[in-house]
Amino acid sequence: MTVRGDLPAQTTRFIGRQAVLAETEALLRRSRLVTLAGAGGAGKSRIAEETGRALAGTFQHGVRWVRLADLTGPAALTRTVATELGIVDNSPEAGLGRLVESLYDKHLLLVLDRCEHLLEAVRHLVHHLLRDCEGLTILATSREPLGVYGEQPLRVPPLSVDDAVQLFLDRAVQSPGLDDATALCRAVDGLPLSIELLAALPAGVVLSEVPHQPEPAALEQVLEWSARQCTDEERRLWARLTVFPADFDLAAAESVADADVLKPLSALVSRSIAVATTSTVTGETRYRLLDTVAEFGGRLLTNADEPLRRHVLHYNKFVDEAADSWFSPGEALWMGRLWEEWPNIRAAVTHALRTPDLAPIGAAVAMNVQRARFTSFAGMLGQAWDLLTSAREVITEAPLRTSLLAHSAYMAQVRGDSAVAFPLMDEARSLPRLPVTDVHLVLAEATHLFFVEGSPDCVPLYAHVVELCRQYASPGDTYITELMHAMATCFLLDAESADKATTALVRQAESNGVDWAHAWGLWHRGLYELLHGDPAQVHPLVIQALRIQLTLGDTWGAPFSLWLLACACAEFGALDRAARLLGALRSQERISRISFNGMSPFRRVLERSERTVRRSLGDDYQVITTLGADLRPEQAMVFALEPVPDSERRPVKPLLPGGLTRQEFTIAGLVSEGYTSKQIASRLYISPRTADRHVVNIRVKLGLPSRTALATWHRSVTGER
Numbered sequence: 001m002t003v004r005g006d007l008p009a010q011t012t013r014f015i016g017r018q019a020v021l022a023e024t025e026a027l028l029r030r031s032r033l034v035t036l037a038g039a040g041g042a043g044k045s046r047i048a049e050e051t052g053r054a055l056a057g058t059f060q061h062g063v064r065w066v067r068l069a070d071l072t073g074p075a076a077l078t079r080t081v082a083t084e085l086g087i088v089d090n091s092p093e094a095g096l097g098r099l100v101e102s103l104y105d106k107h108l109l110l111v112l113d114r115c116e117h118l119l120e121a122v123r124h125l126v127h128h129l130l131r132d133c134e135g136l137t138i139l140a141t142s143r144e145p146l147g148v149y150g151e152q153p154l155r156v157p158p159l160s161v162d163d164a165v166q167l168f169l170d171r172a173v174q175s176p177g178l179d180d181a182t183a184l185c186r187a188v189d190g191l192p193l194s195i196e197l198l199a200a201l202p203a204g205v206v207l208s209e210v211p212h213q214p215e216p217a218a219l220e221q222v223l224e225w226s227a228r229q230c231t232d233e234e235r236r237l238w239a240r241l242t243v244f245p246a247d248f249d250l251a252a253a254e255s256v257a258d259a260d261v262l263k264p265l266s267a268l269v270s271r272s273i274a275v276a277t278t279s280t281v282t283g284e285t286r287y288r289l290l291d292t293v294a295e296f297g298g299r300l301l302t303n304a305d306e307p308l309r310r311h312v313l314h315y316n317k318f319v320d321e322a323a324d325s326w327f328s329p330g331e332a333l334w335m336g337r338l339w340e341e342w343p344n345i346r347a348a349v350t351h352a353l354r355t356p357d358l359a360p361i362g363a364a365v366a367m368n369v370q371r372a373r374f375t376s377f378a379g380m381l382g383q384a385w386d387l388l389t390s391a392r393e394v395i396t397e398a399p400l401r402t403s404l405l406a407h408s409a410y411m412a413q414v415r416g417d418s419a420v421a422f423p424l425m426d427e428a429r430s431l432p433r434l435p436v437t438d439v440h441l442v443l444a445e446a447t448h449l450f451f452v453e454g455s456p457d458c459v460p461l462y463a464h465v466v467e468l469c470r471q472y473a474s475p476g477d478t479y480i481t482e483l484m485h486a487m488a489t490c491f492l493l494d495a496e497s498a499d500k501a502t503t504a505l506v507r508q509a510e511s512n513g514v515d516w517a518h519a520w521g522l523w524h525r526g527l528y529e530l531l532h533g534d535p536a537q538v539h540p541l542v543i544q545a546l547r548i549q550l551t552l553g554d555t556w557g558a559p560f561s562l563w564l565l566a567c568a569c570a571e572f573g574a575l576d577r578a579a580r581l582l583g584a585l586r587s588q589e590r591i592s593r594i595s596f597n598g599m600s601p602f603r604r605v606l607e608r609s610e611r612t613v614r615r616s617l618g619d620d621y622q623v624i625t626t627l628g629a630d631l632r633p634e635q636a637m638v639f640a641l642e643p644v645p646d647s648e649r650r651p652v653k654p655l656l657p658g659g660l661t662r663q664e665f666t667i668a669g670l671v672s673e674g675y676t677s678k679q680i681a682s683r684l685y686i687s688p689r690t691a692d693r694h695v696v697n698i699r700v701k702l703g704l705p706s707r708t709a710l711a712t713w714h715r716s717v718t719g720e721r
Contacts, residue, residue, distance in 0.1 A: 006064075006065060007049055007052050007053060007056075007063060007065050007111075008049055008065065009277065010049075011275065011276075012171070013170060014046065014050055015163060015166050015167045015170060016160065016162075016163025016164075016166060017043070017047060017050070017163065020047055020154075020156060020157065021047065021050055021051060021054065023154060024036065024047060024051045024139070024154060025051060025054060025055060027152045027154060028051070028055065028109070028137060028139060030152075031150065031151075031152040032130055032136065032137045032138065032150065033126065033130060033137075033138050033140070033146070033148060033150055033151045033152065034138075034139050034140070034151075034152045034153075034154060035115075035139075035140040035141070035142055035145050035146050035151055035152070035153045035154065036048055036139070036140070036141045036142075036154055036156050037141075037142055037144055037145050037153050037154065037156065038143065038155055038156035038157075039143060039191070039219070040143065040193070040219065040291065040292035040295070041191050041192060041193025041219045041292045042158070042191060042192065042193075043156060043159075043192040043193070044113075044141040044142075044156050045113050045114070045141050046192075047141075047156060048111050048113060048139055048141050049065075049111075051139060052065065052109060052111055052139070055109060056109075059107050059108055059109045059137070060106075060107035060108075060135075061106045061107055061108040061135075062108065062109070063108070063109040063110075063111065064084065064085050064108060064109070064110050064111065065084070065111045065113065066080065066081050066084040066085070066110065066111065066112050066113065067084075067113050067114065067246075068080070068112060068113060068114045068115055068117075068118060068122070069113070069114035069117075069245075069246075069291050070245045070246045070347075071117075071118060071245075072245060072347065072350065073118075074118050074120070074121030075094070075386070076094075076346070076383065077118060077121045077122070077125060078094050078095070078096060078099060078125060079094050079380075079382050079386070081099060081110075081112075081125070082098060082099055082102075082382075083378070083379075083380055083383070085099075085102065085103075085110075087099065087102045087379070088379030088555050088591050088592050088593075088633075089379060089380060089381070089382040089383070090379060090380075090381035090382055090415065090556075090592055090593035090594070091382050091593050092382065092385050092412075092417075092420065093382075094382060094386065096125070096128050096129075098591075099129065100128070100129065100132045100133060101591075103129065103133040103136055104132055104133045104134075105133075105135065106133065106135055106136065107135040108135065108136055108137070109137050109138075109139060110129075110136060110137070110138050110139070111138075111139045111140075111141075112126070112138060112139070112140045112141070113140075113141050114141060114142070114291060115140050115141065115146065116142045116144060119142070119144070119146065119147075122140070122142075123146050123147060126138055126140070126146060126148050127148055127149075130148070130150070158189050158190030158191055159185075159190040159191075159192060159195070160190065161182065161185060161186065161190065163190075164185035164190040164192075164195055165178070165181050165182050165185050167185075167192060167195050167196070167199075168181050168184065168185055168195050168198065168199050169181055170199075171195070171196050171199035171200070171272070172199040172203070173199065173200060173201070173202065173203075173270070174202050174203040174204075175203065176203035180203075180207060184198055184207075187217050188217050188219075188222060189217075191219055191222075193219060193222075193290065193292060193293075194217070194219050194222040196272045197222050197223065197225075197226050197271070197272050197273075198222060198225075199272070200226075200270060200271040200272040200273075201225070201226070201229055201271070219292065220296070223292075223293065223296040226271055226273060227296075227300065229271070230267070230268075230271070230273075231264070233259075233264045234264045234267050234268060235300055237253075237257050237259075237261055237264045237265060237268065238268060238273060238274075238289075238293075238297045238300060239297050239298070239300035239301035239302075239307075240257050240301065240307040241253060241256065241257075241268075241274070241287075241289055241294075241297065242289060242294045242295075242297040242298040242301060243304065243307045243308050243311045244256070244288075244289070244311070244344060245343050245344065245347045246288065246343035246344055247277065247286045247287060247288040247340070248286065248287055248288070248344060249279070249282075249284060249285070249286050249287070250262065250284070250285065250287075251314075252311075252314055252315075252318075252344070253265055253287065255310050255311075255313070255314035256307045256310045256311055256314065257307075258310065265287060269287070272290075273289065273290070273293050273297075274287050274288065274289055274290075274293075275287065275288050275289075275290060279340060280336075281333065281336035281337055281339075281340055282333070282336075282337065286340070308351055308355075309355075309358065311344070311347070311351070312348045312351055312352045312355075312358055312361060312362070312365075313361070314348075315341070315344055315345050315348040315365065316348070316352075316361050316365050318341065318345075319338075319345060319368045319369050319372065320364070320365075320368055322334050322337070322338055322368070322369075322372040322374070323368040323369075323372040323474060323476070323477075324474040324476075325474075326372045326373060326374075326476055327474065327475045327476030327479060327512070327514055328475075328512075328513070328514060329513040329514065331514055331515065331516055331552075332515070332552065334372065334374075335373075335374060335377055335378070335553070338369070338372060338374040339374070339378060342374075342380075345365065345369060346383070346387070348362070348365060349362045349365050349366050349369075349387050349390075349391075350362075350387075350390070352365065353390050353391060353394050359391075359394045359395060360395065360400055362391060362394075363391040363394070363395045363400060363404055364400075366384070366387040366388050366390075366391045366404075367388070367391075367403065367404065367407050369384060369387070370384050370388075370407070370411065371474070371476070371477060372476075373476070373516070373556075376554075376555075376556040377552065377553060377554050377555065377556065378553070378555065379555035379556070381411065381415075381556075381593070384411070385408075385411065388404065388407065388408050388411070389408075391404055392404050392405065392408065398431040398432040398433060399431070399432055399433045399434045401431060402428050402431040402432065402433040402440070402441060403433075403440045403441075405424045405425070405427050405428035405431070406424075406425070406428045406440035406441040406443070406444045407440050407444075408424050409421040409424035409425045409428065409444045410440065410443055410444045412424065413444065413447045413448065413451055413452075414447070414451075414594075415593055415594055415595060415598070416451065416594060416595030416596060416597065416598025416599045416602075417593075417598060418448075418451070418452050418598055421444070421448070425445070425448060428441055428444070429441070438468060439465060439468045439469055439472055439473055439477070442461060442464060442465050442468065443462075443465045443481060443484075445461060446458045446461035446462045446464075446465055446484070446488075447484065449461060450462075450484070450487075450488045450491075450492075451598070451599040451600060451601070452600065453600070453687060453690075454491075454492065454600040454601055454604070454686055454687070454690060455492070455686075455687055455689065455690050456488075456492040456493055456690055456693045456694075457689070458488050458492070459485065459488050459489050459492065459493060462481060462484050462485035462488055463485055465481045465484075465485075466478065466481045466482055466485055469481050475512075479508070479512075479514075479517055482505060482508070483505060483520055483524070485501065486501040486502055486504070486505040486524055487524065487527070488601075489502075490502060490524065490527050490528050490531055490532070491527075491531065491601035492601065492690070493697065494661075494664070494697045494698075494700075494701050495532035495533075495659060495660075495661060495701075496701065498528055498531065498532050499528060499532065502524050502525055502527075502528040505520075505521055505524055506521040506522075506524065506525055508521075509521025509522075515548050515551075515552055516548075516549075516552060516554065516557075518548060519544075519545040519546075519548035519549050519552075519554070520545070520557065522541045522542065522544050522545035522548075523541070523542060523545040523557070523560065523561060523564060525541050526538040526541035526542045526545070526564050526568070527564060529541070529568075530564065530567060530568055530571065530605070531605070531661060532661050535568050535571035535572045536568075536572045538564060538565070538567075538568035538571075538572075539565065539569070539572075539644055542561050542564045542565050542568065543565075543640075543641060545557075545561050546558060546561040546562075546565075546637070546640060546641060547641065549561060550637060555592065556592070556594075558588070558592075558637065559585070559588040559589065559592045559594050560594075561640070562581060562585050562636065562637075562640055563585055563596055563602065563606065565581055565640055566578055566581035566582045566584075566585050566606075566609060567605055567606060567608075567609040569581060569644070570608075570609035570610075570612045570613050571609070571612070574644050575612075575613050575616045575617055576617070576624055577644060578609065578612075578613045579613050579617055579620075579621055579624035579625050579628065580624055580625065580627055580628035580631075580639065581628060581640060582609070582610060582613065582625050582628060583624065583626060583627060583628025583629035583630075583631075584628040584629065584631050584636035584639065584640070585628075586625070586628075587628075587629045587630075587631065587633075587636065588633065588636065657717040658701065658702050658713075658717070659701070660698065660701070660702075663684075663694070664694065664697075664698050664701075665714075666684070667680060667684070667691070667694050667695060667698060668698055668710055668711075668713070668714045669714055669718075670683065671695060671707055671710050671711050671714065672710070672711040672712075672714040674711075677691040677695060678691070680694075680695075695707065695710070698710060
């Protein structure tokens with residue numbers, strides 16, 4: 001597996017090509033776009049790899065590799081480049097803006113490998129990136145030049161005779177002798193892939209197959225010779241493996257072939273038709289067909305329907321298992337496996353949605369991949385959103401459409417994007433549903449009450465969803481709803497209820513061995529301290545949570561931790577730090593597409609923190625927040641993890657009378673001034689029902705029988721008459 005944008009691992013020794021490497025490097029030093037062009041099998045990708053390694057030290061931000069052969073169409077091009085570069089892409093719109101924003105000040109070599117099947121889209125992408133990102137240099141590989149202004153195309157020549165013979169002898173299973181090796185290399189015109197395929201055949205077979213003809217043998221002929229040396233079983237497997245757009249494991253190959261494939265697959269590897277590598281995630285062997293070899297194998301496939309169907313069914317089972325199993329001590333392993341299988345998962349969903357009887361399976365995979373939290377972790381919600389959008393265009397019948405709509409609405413809600421969520425919710429409410437689809441819809445309904453209306457009525461609704469999940473959903477789904485229930489309780493109910501819910505959540509997080517859950521348990525204890533306890537206790541809790549999130553690569557949880565740190569620093573008096581964190585948070589919101597302003601409970605706390613810091617810092621506030629906003633994401637996280645010096649802290653404020661929260665004490669004061677629930681609601685931007693519920697909760701907490709008694713109590717503790 002190649003980790004986001006890293007140069008591919010070397011599996012064989014690189015031979016020759018010194019003149020081409022030198023020319024490529026020279027062109028890249030004077031041009032910002034160089035395209036290695038040539039026929040399939042000419043070695044363009046390998047030359048690009050070696051060039052990247054040679055020049056890595058000359059680019060401040062290194063070399064990043066994007067393999068485009070995995071893409072079957074242009075729709076996912078921009079998102080794929082962003083993903084391979086480690087750029088968070090949670091936006092519903094697949095625009096260039098996020099890419100440009102991340103790359104405009106980078107000194108970087110970007111390698112785009114295998115562009116020929118996406119030429120028009122790649123031209124558009126490359127043109128805009130080079131125009132807007134002055135420090136960016138692009139090295140492309142393609143069978144033909146891109147045709148972009150300023151491009152320096154370099155036609156990759158065949159290997160020299162000496163290099164070709166050296167390559168043949170290095171790879172040959174049986175050496176036919178130097179003279180015969182030279183003749184063979186001349187017969188295939190020094191094409192590297194042809195030489196590797198011939199080198200994998202027995203010497204006698206090679207000498208008998210290669211005709212002594214005046215014209216060099218084309219790659220197509222060499223592939224035909226290789227195919228004739230395969231058994232029927234090996235040729236059948238070769239053809240069926242062409243349905244994989246990327247690398248795959250043995251279990252996937254067996255599912256597609258419907259047979260035990262270890263022996264024929266090993267034979268294909270020995271013939272250089274397939275390449276074997278070791279997964280950095282599982283340590284197991286993964287396989288890939290060379291691109292040109294896969295194209296030839298596709299012509300051996302008489303009927304692609306069955307292997308494509310098996311491909312869909314295999315990845316449906318895989319993603320379903322991931323959604324049910326990720327909430328375990330093996331969560332990091334599941335995230336890694338989902339990452340290396342992502343091109344196959346995306347291809348399976350795309351094919352399924354285009355095939356009427358497979359469309360429901362495609363929709364289920366699109367939902368389950370998000371249930372597994374992979375796209376949230378990896379900052380790929382944009383790709384998940386595209387798949388769900390495609391599914392909604394195809395699935396028209398309830399209850400599956402009900403689930404799709406509710407699932408999509410929930411995704412929009414947790415980003416704080418109620419404008420997108422509203423129409424999806426409205427349609428979902430009008431459709432029939434089953435108990436299992438009711439989970440998705442009721443969760444979306446509760447989240448609407450929580451994030452949009454800020455109503456305590458969401459708390460019992462979340463409790464109902466928890467019960468539904470315990471009956472119909474996985475442990476991971478259940479924990480998500482328990483987390484939302486505890487969060488709503490903490491924001492909207494009294495301190496006693498919040499403490500009870502938080503304690504239960506933290507206890508479960510500590511007992512299940514899931515680092516992701518443990519991080520959110522720490523985060524939630526910090527939230528409780530911010531809203532109901534001692535804000536000074538928030539910082540160490542959230543630092544622990546953030547460290548876990550960054551270790552896991554959880555791009556979704558980190559902005560929530562940054563929010564909590566900023567608000568806590570504002571409360572306990574680290575005002576300069578709070579201002580810088582607030583600036584960094586605004587950048588994180590833009591990058592992650594999480595809008596805390598779109599989630600009313602978060603917005604109210606954030607606005608209060610901003611008022612506190614702005615009032616204290618005066619004219620310095622804007623300067624310091626701008627410094628925070630200018631931090632890159634990784635810089636912001638390093639700053640957030642720094643300890644807070646004692647000199648930045650102020651003494652913690654004493655608890656308010658009666659153990660009330662600030663909001664509760666404010667409401668009690670308004671009651672003492674004669675405000676009705678409707679007037680309180682207008683003053684605090686909450687619903688009258690919520691205001692009335694708060695008044696009742698305050699009276700219960702203080703043991704007071706009426707609003708009059710509450711007014712009297714408030715006047716007595718404040719010394720008012």
